[in-house]
Amino acid sequence: MEVRNDVVIRGTDRCDLAEAVEGGEFLSVRRHGKRLFLRLSGGGWLTWHFGMTGRPAWTDGAEERFTRALFVFPRGSLAFVDPRMLGRLGLASSPERYIESKGMGPDALEISRGEFVDAFLEARGPIKAALMDQRRVAGVGNLYADEMLFQCRLDPRAGARSLSERDLECLHRAMRRVLRRSIEAGADLDRLPPTYLLRCRGRGAACPRCGSALRTETVGGRTSYFCADCL
DNA sequence: TTTCATGTTCAGCA
DNA sequence: GTGCTGAACATGAA
Secondary structure (H helix, E strand, C coil), rough: CCCCCHHHHCCCHHHHHHHHHHCEEEEEEEEECCCEEEECCCCCCCEEEECCCEEEEEECCCCCCCCEEEEEEECEEEECCCCCCEEEEEEECCCCHHHHHHCCCCECCCCCCCHHHHHHCCCCEEHHHHHHCCCCCEEECCHHHHHHHHHCCCCCEEEHHHHHHHHHHHHHHHHHHHHHHHHHCCCCCCCCCCCHHHHCCCCEEECCCCCEEEEEEEECCCCEEECCCHH
């Protein structure tokens, strides 16, 4: 293993990391929320957090720009490419312990409708902030939260307490639908249905449903797009 | 040249 | 304890 920038392994000891990885194999992969876990043949798991701009990249030729760490195999390498270096690599004894230590909630695609409703009935603050809170449900980020709320015609600024059980059930369905579709599309926004708000972020955006100009506002510390006419 | 950004975490404050 | 704000991280795109 070659570490190009120590920032991406901060919180981990460089030697421990190298020792845990080198000479071994990745036996299996798991995901929880936005985290990836690779089981190491020497025991334990490699944890992988992508931040906003991180991604894995296989290469058997020239090294990609912004490669922050590299797992070198006999033929080719697996690179951790991350321009902004907001991602992290680390070690954990198991995904469960890692999830527990981070206080992460159930994965967005695994949480049942009942659990979801219960978790949000006691939420405070704007619904969008609650949806992005990884302690409640793990896996929903800024863009996807906007999409889910849009599909349910819910105002991102609305207090979580103001939502009915029916609203929350809609949100649970939308969460599953949006994430599934996005995974199918390989997270390529252009391959999503034209009715998706996700594709409309940016300059002078119009609502894909009614054509009105989309509004932007900061909610939960992040830029939110929504259509005031569709609420 | 300036501003903003797909995420997380933490300090400081109300 | 809860929630909000701003900062930090380092870079590219608009």
